[in-house]
Amino acid sequence: MKVVAKRPESLYDKKFHYCPGCTHGIIHRVIAECIDEMGLREKTIGVCPVGCGVLAYEYFNFDMLEAAHGRAPAIATGIKRMLPENFVFTYQGDGDLASIGMAEIVHASARGENITVIFINNTIYGMTGGQMAPTTLIGQVTTTSPYGRKPELAGYPVRMAELLATNEGSAYICRTSVHNPANVNKTKKAIKKAIQTQLEGKGFSMVEILSTCPTNWGMSPLKALERVEKEMIPYFPLGEFKVKE
Amino acid sequence: MKVVAKRPESLYDKKFHYCPGCTHGIIHRVIAECIDEMGLREKTIGVCPVGCGVLAYEYFNFDMLEAAHGRAPAIATGIKRMLPENFVFTYQGDGDLASIGMAEIVHASARGENITVIFINNTIYGMTGGQMAPTTLIGQVTTTSPYGRKPELAGYPVRMAELLATNEGSAYICRTSVHNPANVNKTKKAIKKAIQTQLEGKGFSMVEILSTCPTNWGMSPLKALERVEKEMIPYFPLGEFKVKE
Amino acid sequence: MEEKQVLFAGFGGQGVLSMGQFLTHAALSAGKHVSWVPSYGAEMRGGTANCLVTISDEEISSPITENPLMAVILNRPSLDKFENKIKPNGTLVINSSLVDREPRRDDLDVLKLPVNELADRLGNPRGANMILLGAYLEKTKVVEVEKALEYFDVIFKGKSEEVIRKNKEAFLAGVEYARQHW
Amino acid sequence: MEEKQVLFAGFGGQGVLSMGQFLTHAALSAGKHVSWVPSYGAEMRGGTANCLVTISDEEISSPITENPLMAVILNRPSLDKFENKIKPNGTLVINSSLVDREPRRDDLDVLKLPVNELADRLGNPRGANMILLGAYLEKTKVVEVEKALEYFDVIFKGKSEEVIRKNKEAFLAGVEYARQHW
Amino acid sequence: MEKVLMKGNEALAEGAIRAGCRAYFGYPITPSSEIAEYMARKYPKIGGVFLQAESELAAINMVYGAASTGARVMTASSGPGISLKQEGISFIAEAELPCVIVNISRGGPGLGGIQPAQSDYFQATRGGGHGDYHTMVLAPASVQDMMDFAMEGFELADKYRIPVMIMAEGTLGQMMEPIILRDPVTPGYEKPWATTGCKGRKPNVITTLHLPPEELEQRNRYLKSKYDLIKAREKRAETFMTEDAKLVLVAFGLMSRVAKRAVMEVRKRGIKAGLIRPITLWPFPDEHIVEAAENGAKLFLSLEINMGQMVEDIKLALNGRSRVEFYGRIGIIPNPEEIVGVVMQIAEREGL
Amino acid sequence: MEKVLMKGNEALAEGAIRAGCRAYFGYPITPSSEIAEYMARKYPKIGGVFLQAESELAAINMVYGAASTGARVMTASSGPGISLKQEGISFIAEAELPCVIVNISRGGPGLGGIQPAQSDYFQATRGGGHGDYHTMVLAPASVQDMMDFAMEGFELADKYRIPVMIMAEGTLGQMMEPIILRDPVTPGYEKPWATTGCKGRKPNVITTLHLPPEELEQRNRYLKSKYDLIKAREKRAETFMTEDAKLVLVAFGLMSRVAKRAVMEVRKRGIKAGLIRPITLWPFPDEHIVEAAENGAKLFLSLEINMGQMVEDIKLALNGRSRVEFYGRIGIIPNPEEIVGVVMQIAEREGL
């Protein structure tokens, strides 16, 4: 008998608070698997965002901190500078990372800060009930773009992977998705590569992961995965944007 | 008799507080000339930074506001949204714009905010006595990088023009210099083009101008101009990075 | 009628808040003083939700109480949390589909109905809350069922006819259940 | 010696702050209690600068005063600003190169010297402040000139020999000027 | 007059609109987000500016910019978001830009919880930012107040060129009550200082920089004199049965309604209790407190949803004249029954 | 012992190093920047971390992260920068992370001026951020204090797991005095709560989120009990000639030295004046005030470089027992002569 799939050690045996079908859960599991497989659990320090992932510290079975909204990269910087031998990562939503936390993420990248960022792009503010995010697509209806996002009023969705790739300090920047099994597997590979980048001291690494918010998109979980494929990927192309050798 | 050079109407007849040979003064004059020549003085609203340009409102002969450090783009946004017919610009240093004000400038650009930004890149914090800026070059000695900026500790200089050019909302992004007469003239052209971009409602425009800080670089004004040419331009290439048609 | 306070409690997705809002609207339409106070938890996914409705003939001084006269309970955690807080001799309405234990207090007027089953049977799983509300109003007369029905269109203003129809159907199924079982 | 407070004032670039620091160091080396309080204005380019040095045989309770016993004034705006604040019968040292008016008070001991011209003549325009200091010390004996010279190397620790030599030269030129003219 | 059922946050937003506020800049945060969402729905239809800022910092500075043009403008937030605005509020206070800042409060410190609290009392009344400044602070107690105080807030802001803060417990923002919709007003304040382009006049400058110490001091003294004027004129409170009260409850916001109910209850039991409800938290209605003491109140009970911050203001008002006690919760608004219990216990102990 | 001439800011920085502080995160601002610059020079040589953050916001959050690892860590700023840190300070207070935060104060509000002020008193003592929390606040009065209080600050921070603020007028940071260099200490506090990787133990979590209202309330009560303990134990003040004083000056920081000089001066003229110098601004040394009142002081004169913020604390201490008056400047530190004048006038009026 071979175990094909079971709960990784890096996750506590505890129910997630996420909505049905929300891919935050998949991403949690994948991160935990990577950390297990790379033998890093005991030297990992994770930083939670404010966003639906705020309670991630209740699920991850290693040292965790909870950051003020948007400031996870600064906190991770403080930790990593004191403990350069540990593996330090942040887990951040698009409101957290691309809106309020824009300065912190750009500067962590510019400094080549040797941390890893897992960036959950679901084109919306999940936790606070569906407001517009910087990544909200043109035309997308949210509670603060009730008539659809209009570029004249609310500007254009930011592509964080592309933007951060312009910084010299960025060592590994990649965008993946978890909307089907093949892409979940690719995401796992990318996360491992990002972790490896940090372990080798190359500098800043980020995996931007396209994720769903069935609740605030007002869709079934399956329709939500379809939207990732049909609407998000065309604007947020998948792939590696920076790989420092 | 033809007047070749005299004080533009958009500048009060008042002595600048800038250090000898500091190119802030040249840039002030060029901005004022552009505004005069385009007939915009009475509909211009300018926003000063915190930095050596903090007192610019004492020199410019039109409506001005003084912003909190780094927040000029947000203030300009507030103004422009209320008065879309006016010409609104910010004047910001590299500490102001590229360090503390990173989130505000990236978002003004992402929103395609219809404002114009004059960005004075002198690779240092002039006003506060010569600390490192995000644009400080590798190896450059400042009071907070006393042994020269080291990328392992302090990261890499950010190239704001390139970074902002990745945003859809950016309509005109250009980098110029004022280290010799030809480039002063080019700077003037670029500023006019940026203003025109705003007048036509195309979106966010920025002219990044390489500038000197003889005092904190510890150089004579002439040596400082040389440094612009020899050290700055190689890392911060001049030219247009985004021109939206 | 003196001041009455009703608590609605259940999972986030069960429509407890709109149940309370419906009652509030209905009572206002019927000329009462009302207030609706939710516990809110948008920042906490997957949690429990509840709201407190106060209905009175006079101005409402305090819209807050920890000891409501009645409670409409949609799931087990809510029963555990609120059972002891109901006023002595108050009313407790329970969704027996999701509450797998008996109430412990014996002074309460306990009314049970298997809401989820009923809703499944109606082919309208989202109608559970309206079933409960119909039954509750039929039994307690906090607002007359007829009055509530009159104001249905007003309260659901802006919703599609289909939605209104389905909700009314569920509401009436609840009324029917109360007539037959309570 | 009782507590003495000396104010140095001039343009930002004239080295007033380091003049004061030199005196403070020298006085400390000579066994005095000292404090040095600058007006600071790094955020304001092109402004005026000044600092206040207190020298005392006892512990200094307050390092602050608006009415110093002596003032060393390097430019016109500083004279305008501080002339009236000097203690009655105090001492006023003036850089007559940049101060184009006479002091208005007649109770003060006024000492003038054309520092910029002297510095230009020495071929060391940056030495102006040391010239002034040399003259000032020679005249007032706040710290003995010999003591000051003794501690020169200590005070300028870390500076190149060339710099120290030039500064000493300027200082001595000032001493010389005072001997001849005051 | 017909009443409409509204959420507190929506009533406040609608009140702002009726006061002529035509611009909203804010960043979402529970439990204040409905204000932004309401504006996002309404403004595109009536020609107002709604902009979701990238952060609270950006939002307050957008308010700075928009208010500088003379427009009526608002922002709203909660807890951490209000902290992030402190630098901006200090700037706005110095620049004397009229605007309304809303704090739909939650529990802190840190991320805390989203449940109701009044623990930003010090921050609001003492100015959490740097320097000597004040904002006026209004504390609504009902959904009707949410609308009315929004309207009043803009009047006060324009009248005194001061940022006005409206501070309400989260619950008040979230709850629904029927209210009377007020008639819209047309703002009537001249703003010759506004930066709108210098056509036909000398350029205007809006700055908070005052490098010469004398100028800085003069500005501070000027602001102080303005604050003294506001103190003299604008203290507001509601008093309830304080004429003969031996024990006076002091509570603001939604909490004051609970307290009022408790007073009614203990009066039935023969306890001479009364209530003072500060409506302006700054300026604090100290004269109302003093009057109650003069009328014979020997004990004041401060009821707060925090650890006892208003106690200081009551004590400062009384200056030793009567005693002050405190009862507080956090994250929940205690119910009237609980307060009755507390009051009865005190009454017994004190022989009231 | 040989004395070394140092700037206040540098003495403070050196004090931190001698206290075992091995990390500094900060953003430059006059008049505090020398602290950062000192660290930038020193740390690369002794193996400490100096990082110029992109902003004050980032800096305080880097402090959060670094303090979480158990290290001694510091940041410094002034005025607007301290305002920007308020959210972070509230988080740090809740998370109980020991650290030292320095405010080399300038005049506000807004951009204000860079000249000395004490107008961040309320912000420091009441917590300018959201929620019920306190930082300890130490006010040095000399360059020696700058070094000593930095060292003491770290001890207190670790002892109570609390952020400690050191607040000094800009002048104190800029001026030079000879000081005695203290011996370095080796920090001796166990920090089993630190997030350092969970090898050999259960994972640690540092969070400030407390969604269940009961948990939130319990946290607040716990913090309050900690603050009460600190109040009981750590109030500090220096008193000077208060035993028989009829008039007591109250002043902190550099201002207190000016006041002391003035007291010496007026004593010569026969006025029974004394001085209380609060060393901890929070907790405020109210017992020292009360004692002076009990010794017969009928008037307290609060001397501040602001518009009179500490007055409230003196009044709260006295609770009506004696009168409190105020004299203040902004942007300058008044000189002893000026204070003597003020005191003489009062003495005359009061017949002292």
Place this chain on the structure above:
Amino acid sequence: MARGILTFHMDRCKACELCVHFCPKGTLGLDKKIINALGYHPVTAVDPESCTGCGTCALMCPDLVIEVERE
């Protein structure tokens, strides 16, 4: 020819049906007869024999409901 063995943590299932959709064998479905403590009809193996133990269901399940072993 069943090769996969499935274990369900039923109390955690939120009936999102991602596993159902992505199972290549149609092995899974929701059990309409049961309502779990979260209020959902949880997942079940409607055709347990068809399971190949490929693990895709577990890969896509956001809530770690399914454990898979292969013979």
Place this chain on the structure above:
Amino acid sequence: MARGILTFHMDRCKACELCVHFCPKGTLGLDKKIINALGYHPVTAVDPESCTGCGTCALMCPDLVIEVERE
């Protein structure tokens, strides 16, 4: 063959010498005999005749010291 007429606002000159350096005709220099109110030796035309009125000096002067007219 002088075609340029120069006016100097001497009190504003900071002696940075940018004008001196960039003047194509060598027209300008600092006047070592004067110290202006700012404490500098201000600019002067050491060879006024050579000025062509090209305006380069004014273009590079950060302090608007020089006005240029051309015949």
